[in-house]
Structures are given as C-alpha cells and as structure tokens.
Amino acid sequence: MTQNSASKLLNGDTLHRTKQDKKAGGNGFVKNHCLFQQQQKRYRRPAEKSHHASRTLLYKKTFVESFEETPLLVAVLTYMGYGILTIFGYLRDFLRDWKLEKCHLAREREEQKDFVPLYQDFENFYTRNLYMRIRDNWNRPIRSVPGAKMDLVERVTPDYNWTFEHTGKVLKDVINMGSYNYLGFAENTGTCADTASECTEKYGVGVCSTRQELGNIDKHEELEKLAARFLGVESSMVFGMGFATNSMNIPALMEKGCLILSDELNHASLVLGARLSGATIRVFKHNNMQSLEKLLRDAMVHGQPRTHRPWKKILILVEGIYSMEGSIVRLPEIIALKKKYKAYLYLDEAHSIGALGPRGRGVVDYFGLDPCDVDIMMGTFTKSFGAAGGYIGGKKELVDYLRLHSHSAVYATSMSPPITQQIITSMKCIMGEDGTTLGQERLCQLSENTTYFRRRLHEMGFIIYGNNDSPVVPLMLYMPAKIGAFGREMLKRNIGTVVVGFPATPIIESRARFCVSAAHTREMLDTVIMTNLFLSFHFDFGVK
Amino acid sequence: MFNVSAVAWIWNYDLSVGIVTSARSAAVSVLRMDMKNMREYVGWLYYQYLLITGIYVLEPWEQSIFNTLLFTMVAMVIYTSYVFVPIHVRLALEFFSELVRGQPESTVALMNSR
Numbered sequence: 243m244t245q246n247s248a249s250k251l252l253n254g255d256t257l258h259r260t261k262q263d264k265k266a267g268g269n270g271f272v273k274n275h276c277l278f279q280q281q282q283k284r285y286r287r288p289a290e291k292s293h294h295a296s297r298t299l300l301y302k303k304t305f306v307e308s309f310e311e312t313p314l315l316v317a318v319l320t321y322m323g324y325g326i327l328t329i330f331g332y333l334r335d336f337l338r339d340w341k342l343e344k345c346h347l348a349r350e351r352e353e354q355k356d357f358v359p360l361y362q363d364f365e366n367f368y369t370r371n372l373y374m375r376i377r378d379n380w381n382r383p384i385r386s387v388p389g390a391k392m393d394l395v396e397r398v399t400p401d402y403n404w405t406f407e408h409t410g411k412v413l414k415d416v417i418n419m420g421s422y423n424y425l426g427f428a429e430n431t432g433t434c435a436d437t438a439s440e441c442t443e444k445y446g447v448g449v450c451s452t453r454q455e456l457g458n459i460d461k462h463e464e465l466e467k468l469a470a471r472f473l474g475v476e477s478s479m480v481f482g483m484g485f486a487t488n489s490m491n492i493p494a495l496m497e498k499g500c501l502i503l504s505d506e507l508n509h510a511s512l513v514l515g516a517r518l519s520g521a522t523i524r525v526f527k528h529n530n531m532q533s534l535e536k537l538l539r540d541a542m543v544h545g546q547p548r549t550h551r552p553w554k555k556i557l558i559l560v561e562g563i564y565s566m567e568g569s570i571v572r573l574p575e576i577i578a579l580k581k582k583y584k585a586y587l588y589l590d591e592a593h594s595i596g597a598l599g600p601r602g603r604g605v606v607d608y609f610g611l612d613p614c615d616v617d618i619m620m621g622t623f624t625k626s627f628g629a630a631g632g633y634i635g636g637k638k639e640l641v642d643y644l645r646l647h648s649h650s651a652v653y654a655t656s657m658s659p660p661i662t663q664q665i666i667t668s669m670k671c672i673m674g675e676d677g678t679t680l681g682q683e684r685l686c687q688l689s690e691n692t693t694y695f696r697r698r699l700h701e702m703g704f705i706i707y708g709n710n711d712s713p714v715v716p717l718m719l720y721m722p723a724k725i726g727a728f729g730r731e732m733l734k735r736n737i738g739t740v741v742v743g744f745p746a747t748p749i750i751e752s753r754a755r756f757c758v759s760a761a762h763t764r765e766m767l768d769t770v771i772m773t774n775l776f777l778s779f780h781f782d783f784g785v786k
Numbered sequence: 787m788f789n790v791s792a793v794a795w796i797w798n799y800d801l802s803v804g805i806v807t808s809a810r811s812a813a814v815s816v817l818r819m820d821m822k823n824m825r826e827y828v829g830w831l832y833y834q835y836l837l838i839t840g841i842y843v844l845e846p847w848e849q850s851i852f853n854t855l856l857f858t859m860v861a862m863v864i865y866t867s868y869v870f871v872p873i874h875v876r877l878a879l880e881f882f883s884e885l886v887r888g889q890p891e892s893t894v895a896l897m898n899s900r
Binding site: 319322323324326327330333372375376402721722723724726727 | 836837838839840841842843844845848852
C-alpha cells in the first residue's frame with residue numbers, strides 16, 4: 243500500500259483534474275497555475291534563502307485559509323455586552339447571597355460554613371450567570387438517529403433554564419448541522435446496520451474484559467489489519483474510546499526528559515495526554531510554521547532547561563482538522579521541518595480521516611504525501627465512520643510496543659463487537675471493497691457540499707473561518723446575546739446547530755459551527771443558507 | 787415572495803458594497819426587508835438593541851432595571867444639554883467674535899502708524 247511520493251503525486255494529479263472538469267469554480271483550484279508559480283519562483287530567485295520558495299514548492303494545490311480579524315466596532319460592542327452581563331451577574335450573586343432569591347446551586351450546609359470552602363464560587367461565575375441563561379441551546383435530547391435529519395425532544399423551562407420539563411411533543415425532521423456525520427454513515431438502515439446486527443447476534447454487545455485479558459476478539463484483529471491497509475501503514479491498534487486513545491497513549495510514549503511541541507488549539511485529549519506524560523510541553527502558535535521552527539531550533543541549541551542535556555525525544559503534536567477553527571494543518575511543511583530537525587510527528591486525524599482527500603484517507607491523502615513520513619497516525623472512528631473508538635497506526639515496532647505498554651490496552655475495556663463490525667463495513671465501503679461505488683460517491687458528495695456551502699456563505703459576506711476544503715464551517719457571532727438568540731431562532735426554523743462560546747473559544751470570538759455532511763442534499767443546504775441570510779437581517783454577523 | 791425579496795437583496799447588496807457604518811447598514815437592511823409599518827421597524831430596532839447590549843439573555847425584571855437606568859441617564863443628558871448648551875454656545879461665539887474683531891483693529895493701527 244505504500245507507494246512512493248512520485249506515483250502518489252500522479253494519482254493525485256489525475257483525480258484533481260477530473261474533479262475540476264465536473265464542477266465549476268472553487269475546488270481543485272487551478273493546479274496549472276500553481277506549477278507556473280513554482281517555475282517562476284525557481285527562475286526569478288535562484289539565490290534566495292529558499293525558505294519561502296521551497297515552502298510553495300511543497301504544496302501541490304493552493305492552500306486557502308482565512309481568519310478574518312474581528313471588526314473593531316464589533317469587538318468593542320462585544321466587550322460592552324460582556325461587561326453589562328457581568329454587572330448583572332454580580333447583582334444576582336448578591337441577591338442569592340443575601341437570600342433575597344432562591345438559590346439553585348449546590349451549597350454547603352450550615353454546619354460546614356467555617357470549613358475550607360467546597361465550592362469555589364468565583365470560578366463558576368461564568369457558568370452561573372452567563373451559561374445558565376442560554377443553556378437550552380445545549381444538551382438537547384435526540385430521539386432518532388443523528389443523520390441528515392433528526393427528531394428532537396421539545397423542552398420547556400419554568401425557571402429560566404435551571405430545570406427542564408419535557409412537554410411530550412417531538413420536533414420532527416430537524417436539519418442536523420451539528421453532528422460529525424461527514425460521510426453519512428450514521429444511519430439505522432443499510433449494509434452497515436445489517437452487518438452490525440448480525441454481529442450482535444453472534445457476539446453480543448458487551449466485551450467484559452480488557453484487550454490484554456480476554457477482550458481480544460478476532461473482529462479486532464480483522465479491523466486492525468483493515469485499518470493498517472486503509473491508512474497505508476505497517477500496523478495499527480484500535481481502542482474503545484477516542485479520547486482515551488490520546489490521553490492514554492501519549493503517556494506510554496513520552497516521559498520526563500522528552501519534549502512535546504503542541505499546537506495552541508489542540509484538543510483537550512491531546513493536552514491531557516501530554517500533561518499526564520510528565521514531559522516538558524511547549525506551545526507554538528496555531529498552524530504557524532515559523533513559531534514551530536523557532537521552538538525546534540531553541541530545543542536543539544539549548545537542550546533541557548537546567549542541565550542542557552539533549553532532549554530524549556521531541557514530539558510534534560498536531561491535528562488534521564481543528565474542529566473549532568475549521569483549519570487544516572500545514573502538513574508538508576511540518577514533515578519538512580520534522581525531517582530537518584529529526585523530531586517525531588503525532589498526527590491526530592479525528593475530524594479529517596474519511597473527510598479529506600480524494601480517496602478519503604485523511605489529510606495525508608489530501609496533500610498527496612507518504613504515510614510513512616508521519617510517525618504516529620492517530621484518529622477516531624466517531625466522526626466519519628459512524629461508530630466510536632480510536633486507532634493508532636504506524637510502524638510495527640511502535641504498535642507492538644503500544645500493545646504491551648498502553649494504559650488503555652491494559653485497563654480499559656476493548657471495543658464492542660457491533661461497533662467493530664460497523665467500522666469494518668463502513669471502511670470497506672469507503673475503500674470500495676464491498677463492490678459498490680457508494681464510498682466514492684459519498685466522498686465526492688461531501689467535497690461538493692463543502693465547497694458549495696462555504697462558497698455561498700462567503701458570497702453573502704458572512705465571516706467564515708478556516709480552510710476552503712474543510713467540512714467544519716465556523717460562522718462568527720461574537721456577541722454573547724447572539725449565541726443564545728441564534729441557537730433558538732435556528733431551532734424555531736427546524737435547523738439544529740451547535741453554538742460555541744467561551745471557554746471553548748476566545749472570549750469575543752464566539753461562533754456557530756456547521757458540520758457539512760455527505761448525507762445533506764442541496765435543498766437542505768439551501769434551506770440553511772437562506773435561513774442564515776434571513777437571520778442576518780436580525781443579527782448582522784459582521785456582514786460586509 | 788421570499789425568493790423575490792432575496793433577489794432584491796442581492797441586487798441591493800451589489801449596490802451597497804463598501805458600506806461601513808452600522809447605521810447605514812441598518813437602514814439598507816431595512817430597505818431589503820418587508821417592513822410593513824413603523825411599528826414593526828421599531829420592534830426590529832428594539833430587538834437589535836437587546837442583542838447588542840446583551841440584555842436579551844436577562845430575565846424581564848433585569849431588563850426593566852437596565853432600561854430604566856439607561857432611560858434615566860439619557861433623559862438627564864438631554865435635559866442638561868437643553869439647559870446648558872445654548873448658553874455655552876453663545877458664550878463661545880462671543881469669545882471668538884471678539885477675538886476676530888480685535889485683530890483687524892490692531893493691524894489697521896499698525897499700518898496707520900507706519
């Protein structure tokens with residue numbers, strides 16, 4: 243499965259060109275133009291330091307990413323809004339403290355008042371006074387499979403979101419723009435569901451053991467071989483939980499005396515794993531290669547902090563697609579840096595596996611690179627495969643080491659059989675080995691949907707973050723009241739979205755995050771876009 | 787009906803590229819919509835005010851407190867300006883006109899003495 247870069251480039255070439263013929267505009271943007279630019283640079287500046295020129299040579303197609311700056315007026319108004327809400331938060335805290343108002347929070351008992359405080363009151367200030375007021379936008383109970391459309395349970399709150407009651411009504415066919423259902427495998431009909439139910443009948447649902455004891459099923463071995471073939475690596479190992487894959491395996495690989503260089507906006511699982519390992523952690527600016535190179539050079543030159551001994555290992559932790567920004571990692575440059583400075587690369591493809599690349603093999607396939615260059619390829623099966631769990635792929639020695647030393651293998655329950663079967667079926671579908679072209683159709687549909695959605699929203703003047711090819715589309719909202727209002731207005735018009743605010747994002751950059759899926763039809767995307775347009779009259783999302 | 791207004795919006799959008807201030811963009815977005823009457827427009831303005839100041843998320847009694855305070859402050863500003871601004875403007879005009887009148891007299895005196 244491992245081809246050299248030259249033949250991979252050829253494959254990538256032809257695929258890009260055919261896609262370009264099919265659709266107009268946007269995707270597969272002028273590959274010829276890119277080559278022309280490369281040639282021009284080669285002739286015009288032969289004696290240049292080669293830093294900038296070689297960087298453009300690494301990319302086979304244009305890398306268009308945009309993070310528009312917050313307009314000044316919007317930033318000022320956002321801070322003002324937060325200030326007003328903080329003042330009212332203090333007022334409500336005062337009323338609660340002086341018993342003028344019923345307190346719904348956890349409180350210590352009267353006898354414990356002189357003890358060390360159990361509940362750190364000020365840390366929860368934001369939760370009590372801001373999050374609670376708009377809490378009905380999150381944790382909405384779902385009654386059906388979270389496909390392109392879903393059913394939600396209707397809730398009402400008599401006391402402003404402190405408690406909820408179900409009315410008994412069901413909101414049917416809400417367009418689902420929040421589930422990570424990139425290839426549409428979250429469905430309860432079709433081959434995946436049928437094979438998963440057959441597997442349940444044979445193996446049951448519970449595994450009742452860890453991987454090292456009696457929890458190693460032949461389905462796991464089959465899945466591991468299949469995943470290794472899918473990714474193009476020598477060997478792979480699967481785990482029951484995606485979060486645990488990161489947080490339990492990084493400590494097995496890193497220890498004190500090692501250096502971890504992690505991106506600013508890495509996921510909590512990566513941060514937790516890095517902290518648990520005990521290694522030194524240094525953070526570089528998001529997707530910024532100059533910052534990363536500076537850190538690498540400092541590590542080479544100065545070594546460990548006090549002793550100046552060389553670092554035992556240097557690991558670069560990045561993600562394929564960052565889910566809050568929608569940006570794609572600059573993988574060619576990172577691999578060039580890694581080879582130059584002899585560091586290791588850990589790539590977390592939670593959102594990008596199955597969603598990027600002409601064959602759906604993730605961000606490595608998207609850039610047309612060699613999977614052998616990435617030392618540890620990690621990913622989850624939660625997003626594109628419609629299941630749960632994670633995997634780590636790499637060289638055989640690495641995976642054999644992890645089988646013995648990973649905390650997850652020793653202590654955590656292994657993957658459940660029907661889920662394993664779901665992943666096997668969906669992976670075979672994406673690879674085209676089940677005899678149908680369904681996988682390839684879904685991949686094309688996802689990339690078309692992504693391009694169309696992003697293009698339309700951009701044309702209307704909304705501020706969208708991230709790369710033009712990423713299926714995660716954050717739409718900036720900025721002001722605290724708009725977070726709650728947007729979520730509610732969208733639900734009134736039968737669209738379910740995820741809105742995100744502080745602390746998942748910086749305080750003024752709150753956003754609504756759309757996840758485009760291959761299961762969405764053009765009509766559904768048009769409905770969402772038109773609703774956005776209609777709501778923009780009310781919300782003014784910083785429209786230019 | 788909705789498609790017609792969307793097409794009209796796109797046409798208007800092409801015209802209004804480059805609009806910067808929020809007041810002008812608010813006026814344009816009103817033109818884009820079907821604002822049937824003044825009442826609906828005022829309602830839309832109030833909704834914008836609720837969203838921008840963040841009052842939208844508060845309970846009704848908190849909104850009333852904030853509105854009362856803001857209204858009181860604005861009323862005080864208007865009253866103060868009504869009482870004091872004419873006097874200040876008159877005094878300032880007198881000061882500047884005296885300065886201007888004083889200047890040509892002194893230059894005329896200089897020329898005559900030469």
